[in-house]
Amino acid sequence: MKRTSKLIYIVSIAILIIGLSFFGCKKQSNEILIGGVGPVTGEAATFGQSMKEGFELAIEEWNQNGGVLGKQIKFIYQDDKGDPTEAATVWTKLITQDKVVGIVGTAMSKCSLAGAPISQQNKVPMITPTSTNPKVTEVGDYIFRACFIDPFQGTVGAKFAYENLNARKAGVIFDVGNDYTKGLAEFFRDKFTELGGTVVAFEAHPTGTTDFKAQLTKIISNKPDVIYIPDYYNDAGLIAKQARELGFNGPLVGGDGWDSPDLFKIGGTAVENGFFTNHFSKDDPRPIVQEFVKKYQEKYNKVPDAFAALAYDSMYILLDAIKRAGSTDPEKIKQALMETNINVVSGLITFDKNRNPVKPAVIIAVKNGQQVYQATVNP
Amino acid sequence: MKIPIIDFIYKKFIKRRMTIFIVGALLVMFLIILLQKYNILNAYIIQIINVSLVYVILAVSLNLINGFTGQFSIGHMGFAAVGAYVSATITTLVLKITPNSFSHYLIFILSLIAGGIVAAILGFIIGFPSLRLKGDYLAIVTLGFGEIIRTILNNIDYVGGPRGLLGIPKFSTFPIIFVIAILTIIIIRNIVYSTHGRALLSIRENEVASELVGINTTKYKILSFVIGAFFAGIGGGLLAHLVQIAHPTQFGFMYSFLILIMVYAGGMGSISGSVIAAFGLTFLSEGLRVGLYSLSNLLKFTVGDQWRMVIYSLLLIFIMLFKTEGLMGMKEIKVLIPEEEDIHE
Numbered sequence: 076m077k078r079t080s081k082l083i084y085i086v087s088i089a090i091l092i093i094g095l096s097f098f099g100c101k102k103q104s105n106e107i108l109i110g111g112v113g114p115v116t117g118e119a120a121t122f123g124q125s126m127k128e129g130f131e132l133a134i135e136e137w138n139q140n141g142g143v144l145g146k147q148i149k150f151i152y153q154d155d156k157g158d159p160t161e162a163a164t165v166w167t168k169l170i171t172q173d174k175v176v177g178i179v180g181t182a183m184s185k186c187s188l189a190g191a192p193i194s195q196q197n198k199v200p201m202i203t204p205t206s207t208n209p210k211v212t213e214v215g216d217y218i219f220r221a222c223f224i225d226p227f228q229g230t231v232g233a234k235f236a237y238e239n240l241n242a243r244k245a246g247v248i249f250d251v252g253n254d255y256t257k258g259l260a261e262f263f264r265d266k267f268t269e270l271g272g273t274v275v276a277f278e279a280h281p282t283g284t285t286d287f288k289a290q291l292t293k294i295i296s297n298k299p300d301v302i303y304i305p306d307y308y309n310d311a312g313l314i315a316k317q318a319r320e321l322g323f324n325g326p327l328v329g330g331d332g333w334d335s336p337d338l339f340k341i342g343g344t345a346v347e348n349g350f351f352t353n354h355f356s357k358d359d360p361r362p363i364v365q366e367f368v369k370k371y372q373e374k375y376n377k378v379p380d381a382f383a384a385l386a387y388d389s390m391y392i393l394l395d396a397i398k399r400a401g402s403t404d405p406e407k408i409k410q411a412l413m414e415t416n417i418n419v420v421s422g423l424i425t426f427d428k429n430r431n432p433v434k435p436a437v438i439i440a441v442k443n444g445q446q447v448y449q450a451t452v453n454p
Numbered sequence: 455m456k457i458p459i460i461d462f463i464y465k466k467f468i469k470r471r472m473t474i475f476i477v478g479a480l481l482v483m484f485l486i487i488l489l490q491k492y493n494i495l496n497a498y499i500i501q502i503i504n505v506s507l508v509y510v511i512l513a514v515s516l517n518l519i520n521g522f523t524g525q526f527s528i529g530h531m532g533f534a535a536v537g538a539y540v541s542a543t544i545t546t547l548v549l550k551i552t553p554n555s556f557s558h559y560l561i562f563i564l565s566l567i568a569g570g571i572v573a574a575i576l577g578f579i580i581g582f583p584s585l586r587l588k589g590d591y592l593a594i595v596t597l598g599f600g601e602i603i604r605t606i607l608n609n610i611d612y613v614g615g616p617r618g619l620l621g622i623p624k625f626s627t628f629p630i631i632f633v634i635a636i637l638t639i640i641i642i643r644n645i646v647y648s649t650h651g652r653a654l655l656s657i658r659e660n661e662v663a664s665e666l667v668g669i670n671t672t673k674y675k676i677l678s679f680v681i682g683a684f685f686a687g688i689g690g691g692l693l694a695h696l697v698q699i700a701h702p703t704q705f706g707f708m709y710s711f712l713i714l715i716m717v718y719a720g721g722m723g724s725i726s727g728s729v730i731a732a733f734g735l736t737f738l739s740e741g742l743r744v745g746l747y748s749l750s751n752l753l754k755f756t757v758g759d760q761w762r763m764v765i766y767s768l769l770l771i772f773i774m775l776f777k778t779e780g781l782m783g784m785k786e787i788k789v790l791i792p793e794e795e796d797i798h799e
Contacts, residue, residue, distance in 0.1 A: 115758065115760040116759075116760050116762075116763045120760070153743065154743070154759035156763075157703075159697050159699050160505060160697050160704065163501065163696070163697045163698070164498070164740065167497050167498045167501040168498040168501075168740075168743070168744075171496040171497040172498040185618050185699060185701040185703065188618070188620060189699050192698050208617060210617070210620050251609070252609065252616055254616040254617040
């Protein structure tokens with residue numbers, strides 16, 4: 076019994092110390108606090124890392140130019156592990172403990188959906204850089220987003236395939252257990268049919284499979300001009316490989332899930348003659364993009380991906396709104412956000428009535444193992 | 455001179471440790487509510503306490519299966535998922551049809567129980583393989599079961615499929631979670647120290663021998679799964695109404711492992727161990743977040759949030775290295791042990 080009670084002592088003291096450390100934080104009044112959330116551990120860790128770099132680059136630029144409202148910006152970036160429970164806790168912390176002015180985050184829709192009600196309830200404006208689920212901004216009028224939503228990408232993909240690639244027959248293969256690829260596939264089919272093309276095969280594959288030959292054989296036997304593969308890079312690479320093995324030589328079209336250097340490692344030469352819709356391309360000739368790419372490369376010694384670009388954009392949108400609002404009053408920031416009209420890396424952004432951005436998408440071509448900027452498509 | 459009635463009340467209630475436990479728990483609850491009201495505890499800390507309490511329910515119920523009955527189940531979150539989806543579907547549906555005609559909290563409690571019952575039915579089904587399988591083999595079956603549940607939920611469009619079930623009202627408030635957690639602890643403690651509990655313990659110690667002395671091992675193994683699953687279902691329901699989203703990935707095997715870690719770190723076969731581990735690990739995880747941030751401010755050097763998980767994992771390794779049997783071992787805090795047990799010590 077003695078050892079047990081000793082143990083209880085140790086545990087309770089430990090809890091007490093941890094508890095006390097919660098009260099030990101002080102806030103300085105000459106700073107404006109912005110909260111950031113992203114997964115830096117767990118399955119989506121690479122997204123969170125890119126986002127963090129994008130956020131910090133934007134903050135650094137603003138701080139060098141004198142901050143916002145005459146105050147320096149302080150940024151608190153927190154890990155949500157890609158877990159909704161953790162995200163809800165993090166949101167509560169940023170709002171009630173740190174008392175941030177606004178929140179930028181997070182990568183995955185399920186986590187943003189856990190955080191959004193807390194932001195809405197406490198009236199803290201929030202911009203999610205990359206959560207594409209339409210429901211996120213439907214939570215309330217304090218929730219904004221910097222990326223386009225799934226329907227838009229499917230629509231743009233169809234428009235590009237029909238008009239630029241002159242395809243009239245398309246095959247579609249998608250992951251039945253993933254809302255992202257399912258959404259893209261459905262909107263591609265609708266738009267492509269609307270434009271006058273035919274979707275000759277609309278094939279689902281289960282999550283986690285590596286053999287797509289059954290679905291691909293069926294698609295290719297219908298002789299499509301183009302195959303739409305809205306999967307993530309790992310599946311997309313394998314599908315491309317197997318499609319080429321089965322003798323398909325036409326163009327492949329995908330979504331922003333293709334955006335990874337690993338696409339070439341997995342797909343090899345099979346992904347050549349592939350095109351995908353994306354938020355931004357590092358080869359986009361617009362000066363604002365080139366300046367961002369240069370600064371990012373100087374600071375982190377690598378090429379920015381879409382997550383970094385969108386994170387950078389969302390930070391700019393939020394800080395710009397605070398600047399125009401002229402105060403940190405959430406009501407005014409919300410108003411200013413609605414009136415956003417700012418030229419950022421991913422294009423000229425305004426918000427529609429559902430607080431989704433209205434902006435163009437870029438098409439990237441895969442050529443000789445490189446991503447090459449192809450075109451900008453307006454909605 | 456003794457007055458019989460007072461003597462009776464004294465013996466029956468005041469001296470009983472259970473009374474002390476319940477009164478103590480209620481005092482803690484009111485203290486926390488009071489501190490919350492005067493803003494000494496902010497919403498962040500209340501949120502951590504709420505999450506910890508949900509983990510207490512899940513860990514204690516898993517302990518009944520793993521710790522007391524000696525069955526190696528690692529699909530506990532599967533039961534929680536069922537409870538979460540059933541109760542969240544009921545509450546969202548009722549709120550949609552008749553927004554104001556019923557007491558919300560009555561609906562909530564009933565939906566939690568419904569979730570628990572559906573989970574218990576699945577526990578009954580999964581209990582059957584446990585009659586034939588032991589150890590690692592049972593572990594694989596339960597793991598598979600958890601994944602089956604997750605995949606099925608992923609493919610039901612009615613509950614949102616891979617998008618998750620959204621728009622769940624935030625009904626899980628601190629007092630509700632607290633009371634349910636305390637009830638879970640009391641009920642499982644009463645089971646463990648009852649005749650049936652002895653049977654469960656004997657199965658853990660030696661299944662063949664317990665069968666030889668006339669214990670219906672079939673019945674008791676299934677019973678343990680059913681009860682464990684019931685409380686897991688309730689825990690899942692509370693979690694869904696706390697986070698306001700139920701997503702299939704929230705109930706993946708990584709989370710089953712988290713609960714399993716809590717049971718092992720706290721001590722197999724110790725309810726108080728599970729409670730301490732559930733609170734300890736959740737507070738540790740958040741405490742490191744705040745701690746690392748303060749450290750970064752102090753050192754003027756950014757220690758990233760990702761290091762949190764490294765320290766957390768290291769501490770877990772140290773616990774298991776130096777206290778192999780878990781923090782509490784198989785011991786129990788005295789208030790949870792009935793007085794009658796003292797004779798055996």
